[in-house]
Amino acid sequence: MNEVSWKDVEEGRKQKLSEIIQELNEEEYELLRLVLTFENENRHNRHVFQAVQNIRDMVKRVIK
Amino acid sequence: MILHELKITNFRQITGVQRFTFAPPGDQPITLILGENGAGKTTLLHACLWCLYGTKDFEHPEQLASYRSLSENKGDVCVSVKLVFYRGSKRFTALRECTFKASDLGSGKSQPFEFTLHETNEIGETRPCPDPELVIQQLLPRELAGFFFFRGEDLEQLVARSGADRLKTAVEEFIDLTVVDNAINHLKKVGKEIEDDLRSSVKGRAKDLSDKIESLEQEIETIEHNCAKFSEEAEKASVQKEDIERELGRTQELQPFITKKKELTEEIDRVTDRIDGFRQQLKQKLSRDGYLAANPQLLAKIEAITKEAVEAGQLPARIKPQFVDDLVGTGRCICGRELGPEENAQLSAWRNGSKLAGIETAIFQVKSSLTSYRNRSTEFDLECKILREMLDESIAERTRLLSERSRNDGRLEGEKGLDNNVGHFQKLLKDTNERLQELSFELGRRDEKIAKASNEIAELRRVREKELKAEDRVELLSRQERSVKNVRDALVRTRESWVGLVQEYLDGQLKSNWSKMAQLERLVRFDEKFTLSIHERGGQGEWVKSAPSAANQRTLALGFVSSLIRLAAEAKDSTNAMGLFSGGDYPLVMDAPFATMDEHFKRTVPAGLLEMVPQLVLISSFDQWEGQIKESLEKKIGKAYVLELHGPEVETKQVKLGKTMVAYKLHEPDAVYDWTEVKEVEA
Numbered sequence: 146m147n148e149v150s151w152k153d154v155e156e157g158r159k160q161k162l163s164e165i166i167q168e169l170n171e172e173e174y175e176l177l178r179l180v181l182t183f184e185n186e187n188r189h190n191r192h193v194f195q196a197v198q199n200i201r202d203m204v205k206r207v208i209k
Numbered sequence: 210m211i212l213h214e215l216k217i218t219n220f221r222q223i224t225g226v227q228r229f230t231f232a233p234p235g236d237q238p239i240t241l242i243l244g245e246n247g248a249g250k251t252t253l254l255h256a257c258l259w260c261l262y263g264t265k266d267f268e269h270p271e272q273l274a275s276y277r278s279l280s281e282n283k284g285d286v287c288v289s290v291k292l293v294f295y296r297g298s299k300r301f302t303a304l305r306e307c308t309f310k311a312s313d314l315g316s317g318k319s320q321p322f323e324f325t326l327h328e329t330n331e332i333g334e335t336r337p338c339p340d341p342e343l344v345i346q347q348l349l350p351r352e353l354a355g356f357f358f359f360r361g362e363d364l365e366q367l368v369a370r371s372g373a374d375r376l377k378t379a380v381e382e383f384i385d386l387t388v389v390d391n392a393i394n395h396l397k398k399v400g401k402e403i404e405d406d407l408r409s410s411v412k413g414r415a416k417d418l419s420d421k422i423e424s425l426e427q428e429i430e431t432i433e434h435n436c437a438k439f440s441e442e443a444e445k446a447s448v449q450k451e452d453i454e455r456e457l458g459r460t461q462e463l464q465p466f467i468t469k470k471k472e473l474t475e476e477i478d479r480v481t482d483r484i485d486g487f488r489q490q491l492k493q494k495l496s497r498d499g500y501l502a503a504n505p506q507l508l509a510k511i512e513a514i515t516k517e518a519v520e521a522g523q524l525p526a527r528i529k530p531q532f533v534d535d536l537v538g539t540g541r542c543i544c545g546r547e548l549g550p551e552e553n554a555q556l557s558a559w560r561n562g563s564k565l566a567g568i569e570t571a572i573f574q575v576k577s578s579l580t581s582y583r584n585r586s587t588e589f590d591l592e593c594k595i596l597r598e599m600l601d602e603s604i605a606e607r608t609r610l611l612s613e614r615s616r617n618d619g620r621l622e623g624e625k626g627l628d629n630n631v632g633h634f635q636k637l638l639k640d641t642n643e644r645l646q647e648l649s650f651e652l653g654r655r656d657e658k659i660a661k662a663s664n665e666i667a668e669l670r671r672v673r674e675k676e677l678k679a680e681d682r683v684e685l686l687s688r689q690e691r692s693v694k695n696v697r698d699a700l701v702r703t704r705e706s707w708v709g710l711v712q713e714y715l716d717g718q719l720k721s722n723w724s725k726m727a728q729l730e731r732l733v734r735f736d737e738k739f740t741l742s743i744h745e746r747g748g749q750g751e752w753v754k755s756a757p758s759a760a761n762q763r764t765l766a767l768g769f770v771s772s773l774i775r776l777a778a779e780a781k782d783s784t785n786a787m788g789l790f791s792g793g794d795y796p797l798v799m800d801a802p803f804a805t806m807d808e809h810f811k812r813t814v815p816a817g818l819l820e821m822v823p824q825l826v827l828i829s830s831f832d833q834w835e836g837q838i839k840e841s842l843e844k845k846i847g848k849a850y851v852l853e854l855h856g857p858e859v860e861t862k863q864v865k866l867g868k869t870m871v872a873y874k875l876h877e878p879d880a881v882y883d884w885t886e887v888k889e890v891e892a
Binding site: 204 | 343399695699714780
């Protein structure tokens with residue numbers, strides 16, 4: 146039986162995430178972090194235009 | 210979410226204020242709610258969902274308020290459902306209510322409702338939740354509620370291929386990809402904006418390159434759009450293929466019965482011909498020699514009379530007619546004396562009046578024939594007996610064959626014309642397979658085309674970057690565009706890997722749950738396409754897809770739901786839970802989940818389910834509860850209720866529960882509408 150424990154799932158997720166992050170440079174990683182934080186804080190905000198503007202500003206701040 | 214109390218007021222047919230207190234997790238975590246059809250079993254599910262989400266997914270949603278209450282009250286009628294539940298040590302009270310007027314009866318008018326949610330902490334402090342819908346969404350997302358509050362028949366739909374979307378949504382809701390999905394979509398839009406800026410900022414060769422890049426990107430979009438349509442068509446064709454294969458499988462499964470029916474019909478025809486033959490022979494025999502059947506008695510009588518006459522000295526006759534004829538002919542006595550006229554007259558009179566001699570002759574002729582007749586009669590009897598025995602045997606055989614064919618027909622019942630459909634299904638299958646191959650070819654080319662265009666874009670970008678280096682602003686936009694794309698790609702890959710891991714986890718849980726619940730050697734799967742399937746051993750020991758049966762499908766779906774419950778429970782303690790859904794313990798509230806299961810599943814599934822689910826609310830009819838289900842779960846009941854149905858056309862009925870008789874239907878001649886009252890009974 147190939148039962149996967151939740152611990153395995155968590156570990157697998159972390160590992161995959163770290164692999165993916167390694168492929169990003171520092172600026173890109175920072176952008177990823179900022180975007181996810183912003184999306185998490187504004188998850189119920191339905192104003193797409195506003196979200197796009199905010200992220201565009203983040204891009205301008207991070208990638209200089 | 211562990212349910213504590215449900216208070217329903219004037220909701221649908223549940224009239225007045227009715228309460229349920231649920232059995233908590235522990236040794237007796239089952240709350241049993243029994244009711245007959247029409248007593249409001251499904252209404253309880255609807256009441257819970259209306260309370261939490263305001264959904265009215267039931268027939269005649271305009272009939273929210275109890276008709277009985279509306280008809281009996283002159284003032285306002287309050288309709289409300291209050292659900293009290295725990296999440297860990299916190300207690301939540303969800304209340305949805307609205308007010309109707311008596312004049313609203315039958316008007317179909319919908320009234321605005323109010324929804325509140327209060328949270329009570331460990332020390333008993335209660336505060337209202339400022340955004341109740343959001344908190345409910347965190348505790349149990351609406352899209353997941355159907356996995357915990359459901360009717361038995363809904364389970365089968367999960368296993369159907371068309372249920373894959375719902376299962377995928379469930380997985381995505383559980384791990385809550387809202388944040389990631391929003392980020393991916395927003396970054397796509399940001400990337401497009403930067404690309405537009407870039408295009409408007411460049412000149413000369415770089416501009417041409419940008420235009421070409423845009424054109425290639427549009428080409429990719431078109432390919433993706435077309436392929437999405439192809440994928441959709443391929444998905445539909447696959448569902449159709451499965452349906453056809455199932456029909457064909459069913460036909461093949463029934464093929465032995467169809468062949469048997471044909472053989473039996475041929476055999477019955479043969480035996481019927483034989484019976485007709487025997488009947489014909491018997492008829493001919495009776496027609497030709499049937500008199501022999503009557504002869505033995507007649508012959509025996511003649512023989513007896515003859516014998517009697519011989520013994521009495523009456524036969525043979527003392528004077529032979531020939532002797533008298535000779536005397537009359539010669540006119541002389543045997544002594545030579547001439548006979549006188551008087552003597553001649555006497556002799557003639559005797560000769561004319563006596564038939565005895567004739568009778569005697571006849572008797573002796575018959576007697577001499579008696580042996581021959583007797584022999585022929587014996588032969589006739591024997592032949593008739595053999596023919597009759599053969600006829601009887603054939604009739605018995607035909608009766609047996611007819612009975613066998615009738616049993617065989619029973620298996621084929623409802624499948625009329627199935628054998629004739631085989632050709633049709635085979636053609637359909639061939640056509641579907643051909644279309645699937647075409648689609649698969651088109652989809653296969655998609656990656657090739659996209660890869661080609663993407664490589665071309667990458668090359669163009671590289672060349673363009675060189676061109677753009679001269680200008681700072683353009684170079685910056687170009688870098689920003691590339692970074693946004695890289696971040697977006699990283700999120701897409703993260704999303705895919707995360708969903709894949711959870712799908713694998715649920716697949717493993719499902720296998721484990723199946724073995725606990727079904728106790729049958731089957732291969733169950735929750736695959737990467739988010740479909741549930743069940744396979745069994747074929748003749749060569751290989752796994753073959755099982756024929757769909759309601760019992761299998763329900764058990765499989767219950768196994769999947771239990772996997773979600775486990776996922777939620779484990780995710781509760783996860784420090785890395787990335788989403789909104791907070792996880793935790795969840796109950797199952799099920800209306801008639803075991804209805805179509807056979808005795809095996811009725812024995813194994815409820816007991817297995819209890820191992821995996823912390824709290825169970827089982828809503829059932831009396832019939833479905835009795836028997837194996839009752840035997841498996843009886844000792845685990847913490848609370849029990851009966852939905853008592855009242856109405857003018859309802860016939861009063863009682864049932865014995867435990868040691869007491871409980872009324873569950875009450876004739877109420879004065880009532881205008883049926884209504885339901887809830888009665889707690891001994892667990």
